[in-house]
Amino acid sequence: MSTFTLSTTQKNKPLLLSKGFSYTIDKTTNDRTYWKCEDARNLKCKGRVHTNNINTILLHENDNHNHNGSAVSTEIRLFEEKVRDRAMNCNEATQTVIDNCLVNLSDNAIARLPNFKHVN
Ligand SMILES: [Zn+2]
The missing domain is CATH 2.20.25.240 (N-terminal domain of TfIIb)
Known part of the structure; x- marks a missing residue:
């Protein structure tokens, strides 16, 4: 399953x-x-x-993809969701929100974060 x-x-x-x-x-x-x-x-x-x-x-x-999946991309999606959630529900500065959410991110995902452009 x-x-x-x-x-x-x-x-x-x-x-x-x-x-x-x-x-x-x-x-x-x-x-x-x-x-x-x-x-x-x-x-x-x-x-x-x-x-x-x-x-x-x-x-x-169907697993019928013409490209590779990426566990790191999944991790970053979840990270982004967490950041948005926290930004909406906590009264924190954007940088604090990101710092707090970064704590659980893997090194691989953090390495990808320069491409991370959805936070504002
Ligand atoms: Zn696909």
Whole structure:
């Protein structure tokens, strides 16, 4: 059984993270949510995932990606979400928020942070 994590994008849309890939909702039906790889448009990637309609069970995962997944990217997505969350709910300066969230980040992810541009 595959595990996955639900997060949100910076636009507050649901984001599904699995095996280092990120998915956004393609469409929903009464009993399923259809997710597409976030690179579906950029790279014409065909990676798709289906979950049940409340997004608790992974029903299908085709692993049909034309690029590599990255555990570090997943980690950074979760980091970004945490920073946004904290920035919204705590009365802290941006730098303090980032410093507090950096504590749990791996060295690999921290090395990638110069590319990190979503905090403002
Ligand atoms: Zn993909």
